[in-house]
Amino acid sequence: MRDLLTTASDTIEADFAALQAAIAASPVLSSSDEPDATVYWSNQPLALLNVIVDAHIAPEVAAARAQEILAPFFERGLPFQWVTTPRTTSPALEAALAQAGLAAREYPAMFVALGQPIDPRTPEDVFIDVAWPDGVEPVSRVILEDLGHPAVPEEGSALGVLDTLDPADNQFFVARSMRTGDVLGASTMHTRGSSAMLANVSITAAARGRGVGRALTATMMNRAAATGCQSATLITNSRAYPTYVDLGFRTQFTCVAWAWDPRS
Incomplete structure (x- = not known):
């Protein structure tokens, strides 16, 4: 505790x-x-x-x-x-x-206390799932592309660092189109005891402005709460800040x- x-x-x-x-x-x-x-x-x-x-x-x-x-x-x-x-x-x-x-x-x-499930407002044509350890590549790819690094991770490359993290306390989330199966966004969650740090919320260029980032974040919050976490934390930028405030996060320091x- x-x-x-x-x-x-x-x-x-x-x-x-x-x-x-x-x-x-x-x-x-x-x-x-x-x-x-x-x-x-x-x-x-x-x-x-x-x-x-x-x-x-x-x-x-x-x-x-x-x-x-x-x-x-x-x-x-x-x-x-x-x-x-x-x-x-x-x-x-x-x-x-x-x-x-x-x-x-x-x-x-930012920090938020977790409690009752919240509505992620996932767009009707989008579904969000947890990537299994052998299916992390789409997560790495979307995150790197969001950072302006389009290279596809090669086996043993530092670009595939997410693939090497312990799945016991690291989970990877993928948002896909229900029509095409294309990856629209991805994110990561690292748990430490009763707290979860949400990170790398990344959206493809074609999917921005549709609420996919909010849906990914809320889905991670709900998953963390369901597995016993009492709080969620993150470090963000000005672009995503309003979304996190809307989800209840509050700034604690810079x-x-x-x-x-x-x-x-």
């Missing part, structure tokens, strides 16, 4: 740290055993696969330690991001990241992704 004194912000941070640790453990990614941060990278020019996160660095050593962690990422020359939350940042660290040339991008971190991209 979750500690009753745990705040919504604490829950988001713990969910996010657990999800990032699960991704870092994927055999298709490389990682380093840092004592104070979760660090993983790939050979792909995608910042979401080259990440520093959950770093707990004392302010007095932030400048020097940040340089140590950043150096290998600069040497690889691929886009990457250092993600901070209230418990994993400080003015000293933020100054070090800014001085290193990383640009800050802010994202709302998550900051400090990004570096040699192409910009």
